[in-house]
Amino acid sequence: MIDDITQATEEALKAIQTASDLAELDRAAAEMLGKRGALGVLKSSLSKVADIDERKNLGRALNDAMSAVNEALATHRANLVTEERLRRVEAERLDLTEFPSAPSRGHLHLVTQAWQHLEDVFVGLGFTVAEGPEVETDWYNFEALNMGEGHPARGEFDTLFVGHDAAEKPGDSGLLLRTHTSPVQIRTMLESEPPIYIVAPGRVFRRDTPDATHMPVFHQIEGLVVDRGITMAHLAGTIEAFTHAFFGPGFTSRLRPSYFPFTEPSAEFDIRRPDGSWLELGGCGMVHPEVLRAGGVDPEEWSGFAFGFGIDRMAVMRHSVSDIRDMYSNDIRFIEQF
Numbered sequence: 001m002i003d004d005i006t007q008a009t010e011e012a013l014k015a016i017q018t019a020s021d022l023a024e025l026d027r028a029a030a031e032m033l034g035k036r037g038a039l040g041v042l043k044s045s046l047s048k049v050a051d052i053d054e055r056k057n058l059g060r061a062l063n064d065a066m067s068a069v070n071e072a073l074a075t076h077r078a079n080l081v082t083e084e085r086l087r088r089v090e091a092e093r094l095d096l097t098e099f100p101s102a103p104s105r106g107h108l109h110l111v112t113q114a115w116q117h118l119e120d121v122f123v124g125l126g127f128t129v130a131e132g133p134e135v136e137t138d139w140y141n142f143e144a145l146n147m148g149e150g151h152p153a154r155g156e157f158d159t160l161f162v163g164h165d166a167a168e169k170p171g172d173s174g175l176l177l178r179t180h181t182s183p184v185q186i187r188t189m190l191e192s193e194p195p196i197y198i199v200a201p202g203r204v205f206r207r208d209t210p211d212a213t214h215m216p217v218f219h220q221i222e223g224l225v226v227d228r229g230i231t232m233a234h235l236a237g238t239i240e241a242f243t244h245a246f247f248g249p250g251f252t253s254r255l256r257p258s259y260f261p262f263t264e265p266s267a268e269f270d271i272r273r274p275d276g277s278w279l280e281l282g283g284c285g286m287v288h289p290e291v292l293r294a295g296g297v298d299p300e301e302w303s304g305f306a307f308g309f310g311i312d313r314m315a316v317m318r319h320s321v322s323d324i325r326d327m328y329s330n331d332i333r334f335i336e337q338f
């Protein structure tokens, strides 16, 4: 009989192992452990064994067999439950991040990147950002900036005029595409009381033929400070602080005497790169009393400084682009490099 128990146990364990799902396992368990199952039949035949010791031994063997079978059942059941859950999770999976082919990510234009970086740096220095229209009047673009009609400095700006008719009405001045961001100085002074600390980035236009260093449409950032007791030292200090913040600690700046009709004295500012080379960046100076007056500011009470430089040049420099036109070609092979 002991052999019968061993055989029944082995068969039961095999049936458990081969059950491939929970339903099959339940069926096998009922068959094996029920009264009519092999082990059940053996159990009920136990009472027919006459010898007490033998019955005891057989009873113990049967009990061991039952608990082995029960243990195997529990283990295999747990495995099947886990497997089933995994199968369901896999079948119901909905991956929203998966595309047939992942779309490539673009980035901001080089000039936009430089523009935003410049704004960040000046806002960090306490400036606010101002704006002006791209179509300007002659008065804001030239006259109010101390470049009256016939002023020779007007010749330096190859101006694109629009809407000549507008100028024919008395008191009106002609419309043009602004040649620099300096008219925003006048608009800001007329719109707000000093103290003024603003930067004005924007698009400017000149009748230039495109070449490696010129575009007829480009970008400048203007700066204007008007307050009590502002001196050239404040201008130099601001340019230096900006140079460190924008280019890094290895860079310094210098001012070189120059001429602009809207500043007196005027200077050009250069930055010194870590390798010792100098690079011209833009113009600056103390706001001319006539310009303050045009902006409705009393030059006896207030003084100020202004500066302006090209954003495109900064972008070109930063990325060592040899031809400014490449930035506007929309050639993906160029754009992808940044």
Ligand code: DAH
Residues within 6 Å of the ligand: 179, 180, 181, 182, 222, 223, 260, 262, 263, 282, 283, 284, 285, 306, 307, 308, 309
């Ligand atoms: N507006 C000048 C230009 O486009 C640049 C400039 C020079 C701006 C001196 C200024 C300044 O504010 O003070 O060439």
